[in-house]
Amino acid sequence: MDRYAVFGHPIGHSKSPLIHRWFAEQTGQVLTYEAILAPLDGFADSWLHFVAEGGRGGNVTVPFKEQAFALAQVLSKRAQLAGAVNTLYLDEQQRLCGDNTDGAGLVADLLRQDVLLEGANVLLLGAGGASRGVIQPLLDAGAARIHLANRTVPKAQQIAQLFDSRVSAGSYAEVPKERWHLLINATSSGLQGERPPLHEQHLEYCQLAYDMLYGAEPTPFLQWCHQQGVPQTADGLGMLVSQAAESFTIWRGVQPEVEPVLLKLRELLRG
Template sequence: MDRYAVFGHPIAHSKSPLIHSWFAEQTGQSLSYEAILAPQDGFAESWAEFVRTGGRGGNVTVPFKEQAFALAGQLSARAKQAGAVNTLYIDSAGVLCGDNTDGLGLVADLQRLAAPLINASVLVLGAGGAARGVVGPLLDSGVSKVHIANRTASKAEQIAALFQHHVSASGYGNIPHEPWHLVINATSSGLSAERPPLDEAHLAATQLAYDMLYGKEPTAFLAWCAEHQIVCADGLGMLVGQAAEAFAIWRGVKPQVEPVLKRLRQELGL
């Protein structure tokens, strides 16, 4: 039986084994998928041991995405744009390949939600790895403009500089006053019950507010947007969507996201 795994530290909270077991069940694929707690300074060794014992591919989460990027012998264009890898696999020539499916997962979820994408203006809050990984796929989906806002403007500007056209950046106090059809929170502010310091004036044209985090209760960002009568969505669909993209890379078959997402929400009581 082909073996797959997700690597992280911590990792016990990961829903990936559940998600991929349901994908395998849905598509009739025979495989195993486990969660592996790798030492913070020992990801490469953990991956090597996994491959030595039959591992075929894996997902990578915090804090190992940059280490996986460095380890891969071949990188997809998406991984290069993101500067991080969340999906690893060994190709037919025995080369370790790295990809990043986070942005694809986000776009797939936005499409599932019928979010405005074609010719849309998108405001992305935050300038960490989560933001960097989604700008390229958003542009590929037909978005006309992406603006990245961050507390430290220079970090946002560094990401914008990676893209030749249609991407701008600023601090939160200098966001252009123009219609933002979609606002995406790519910060971890929800973990501390806070929200980015976004002025409500920027929500005037917003059709969907999206937070990459998810939980039993809406994040502070989504709760604030809901107060302004904005349609809101959390990041659970992105989680399942990026997993579906990884599964397709490994197995050559794309699972259906909606049944698994519904099942996962029930499992988590969301």
Template sequence: MDRYAVFGNPIGQSKSPFIHTQFAEQCQQQLSYEAILAPVDAFADSWQTFVAQGGCGANVTAPFKQQAYQLADSVSERAKLAGAVNTFYFDESGKLHGDNTDGIGLVNDLQRLGINLNACRILLLGAGGASRGVVGPLLDAGVSQVVLANRTPEKAHSIAASFDSRVLACGFAQIPHQPYPLVINATSSGLSHQRPDIAGEHLQHTELAYDMSYAAQPTAFMSWSKQQGAKQQVDGLGMLVAQAAEAFYIWRGKKPDIAPVLTRLKQQLAI
């Protein structure tokens, strides 16, 4: 049986084994998928052990995405733009390829939600790895402008330098005053039940406030966005499932339907 896994540290909270098991059943694929806790200083060794034991491919989560990028024999264009790899697979010659499905996962989830990204202006909050991985796919989807705002503007400018003039970098206090139909929170503020420190006026014309993090209850950003007048608030659970579906397609050549898996995940979180 083909063997897959997700590597991370910590990893006990990962939903990936459940998601990929559901995908395999749905697509009638025979495979196993497990979560592997790799030592912080020995990711490469853990990966090589997994391969030696028959591993066919893997997902990679924090804090190993940059190490995975260095480990791959070649990487996709979207992985290059992200500077990180979250999906490993082998080609027919046995070479290890790295890809990044985070951005296309976000795009697919936004489209599932009915958002028309063509000519859309987006306010993207945060300049960490989460933002770096999604800017390119958003632009490829037809977005007209990404205003990338971060508490420290220098980090935002560092990411913007990899793209064209459609990406504008600034600090939270310098966000241009214009309508943003879509506002995406890619900061880590949700981990401490906080929200990005931006003015509420930026959400006055927002159709969708999207938080990349997720929890059983609405995140602090979602609750605050609703108070500021955003018409719809959604967490990142759909992005999680959609990026996994892209990885599954890379490995197995079949595109699973994320809707039933997303429904089951939401039911799990509500317990």
């Protein structure tokens, strides 16, 4: 039986085994998918051991996406732009291929919610790997402008310079006074019960506030946006399922349906 897995540290919280099991049932694919806790300094060894035991492909989560990028022999264009890999597989020549489906997952989830990306001005909060991986897919989907706001300005500027003039960067205090249609929080501030220090004036024209984190309750960022009158808010659960669907399609050549799996996961989170 074909084996797949997700590698991370920690990994016990991962919903990926459940998601891919449901995808397999839905599409009639016969496979196994497990969660593997890799040592912080031993991702490569864990992956090689998995392949030696018949592993066909895998997902990679925190903190191994950069290590997976370094390990891959062939990198997709979107992995190169993201500087990180979240999807690994062996091609017909048995070369290790690395891809990044995070940006595609975000765009798919936004489109699923009828967000108009064509011509949109996007304010992207945070300048980590999560931000970098979604910029090109957002541009490809038609975003007119993307501005990265971050506490550490040089880090944001470094990312912006990887892209064309549609992408800019600066501090939270110096966000350009433009009509931002879409706000995306790519920071982990919600894990500490906080939100990015963004001024409420930038929410005036926002149609959707999106947080890449997800949970049983709205994140502090989404709660704040709702209080400020943003008409629509969404967390990152749909992005999680959509990026997993993209990985599944790469491995199996079959496109699973996201909506049924997303509904099941949402019910599970609400207990």
